[in-house]
Amino acid sequence: MPRKINYTPNPEQMKLWPEISGNKINGLNELKFRRPEYVYWRDPKEITFGELQKWFYKQNIDPKLQDGRNDRIIEEAVSIAEISDTLTIKTENEWSEAIKLKSAELGVDAVGITSLEMNRTYEGVSVPYNTIIVLGLAMDYNEMSAAPEVSAGAHVVKEYTRGMKASKRLASWLRFHGHDAEPEHGPFAGKLPLIPSAIAAGLGELGKHGSVINKKMGSCFRLAAVLTNMRLKHDKPDIFGADDFCTNCQICSKFCPPDAILHEKKNVRGEKKWYVDFDKCLPFFNETAGCGICVTVCPFSRPEVRPNLMAKLNRKRLIS
Structure with missing residues (x-):
């Protein structure tokens, strides 16, 4: 376990801070529902925090990061297949099973299927699809345990590219079989934030640190x-006790250098949930190529802790 880092934001970076709070854009303390807005990982000209995003890339120029970004650019240029005129017919269950098997072939570690709700898409975005296949790709814990060192950030870049490859190849495979399908992947924001759909599709629960906690991968994915x-069999949310555990656990909050992880749930665009203070998190995130401390110190992410923790939660669930 790392020691907590004493942190003071870089003055050069803070000079670029906009007048509006990122928490306000995200809807912190709002009691009424609204769709999310873009706040980061978009064309800098389109977002309030664009100058800070540009600063991120000027600051983080380590060759390991650059190599990963170059690989991502190459993959971005790869086209997906045209939709075949020949439609392969299967039942909902058969297609759902086939998709999960194909995803595993592509190196995907977890798959969930759910409806694509328009209220989960970004404000102003129209999506002509009604189903989302969510893919989870495990990261190497040993690589991530170096966070916030640049090697951990480079590993994240690599894994985002792996996710891009998997989503594009799965979409191409479905299009080859005559079905319209479109890939959605990070690190840049697309049509919707993926975490709400991942939770709905059974990939895990939202953790105090703002990431999904999965039974087998923790938050390290x-x-x-x-x-x-396509008409597919939808998965159900997987409620296994992570949310309750986070209520009492303080580990990610304790180790967060800018103290950005809140101890209690907050109202965010009409929903009570865990929330990470964007304005506190972003400066350290920018200065460390993406940080990652909260993901690696999470007990669910640690391979030596997770099995016993899951067994304990399972026993608790059986008793209750």
């Missing part, structure tokens, strides 16, 4: 997705 209109 990245998300990608495929959007489609």
Whole structure:
């Protein structure tokens, strides 16, 4: 376990801070529902925090990061297949099973299927699909345990590219079989934030640190997705006790250098949930190529802790 880092934001970075709070854009303390807005990982000209995003890339120029970004650019240029005129017919269950098997072939570690709700898409975005296939790709814990060192950030870049490859190849495979499908992947924000759909599709529960906690991977994984209109068997949310555990656990909060992880749930665009203070998190995130401390100190992410923790939660669930 790392020691907590004493942190003071870089004055050069803070000079670029906009007048509006990122927490306000995200809807912190709002009691009424509204769709999310873009706040980061978008064309800098389109977002309030664009100058800070540009600063991130000027600051983080280590060759390990650059190599990963170059690989991502190469993959971004790869086209997905045209939709075949020949439609492969299967039942909902058969297609759902086939998609999960194909995803595993592509190196995906977890798959969930759910409806694509328009209220989960970004404000102003129209999506012509009604189903989302969410993909979870496990990261190497040993690589991530170096966070906030640049090697951990480079590993995240690599895993986002792996997610991009998997989503594009799965979409191409479905299109080869005559079904319209579109890949959705990070690190840049697409049509919707993937975490709400991942939770709805059974990939885990939202943790205090703002990431999904999965039974087998903890929070040490990245998300990608495929959007489609196929009729598929939908998965159910997987409620296994992570949310309750986070209520009493303080580990990620304790180790967060900028103290950005809140101890209690907050109202965010009309929903009470865990929330990470964007304005506190972003400066340290920018200065450390993406940080990652909260993901690696999470007990669910630690391979030596997770099995016993899951067994304990299972026993508790059986008793209750």
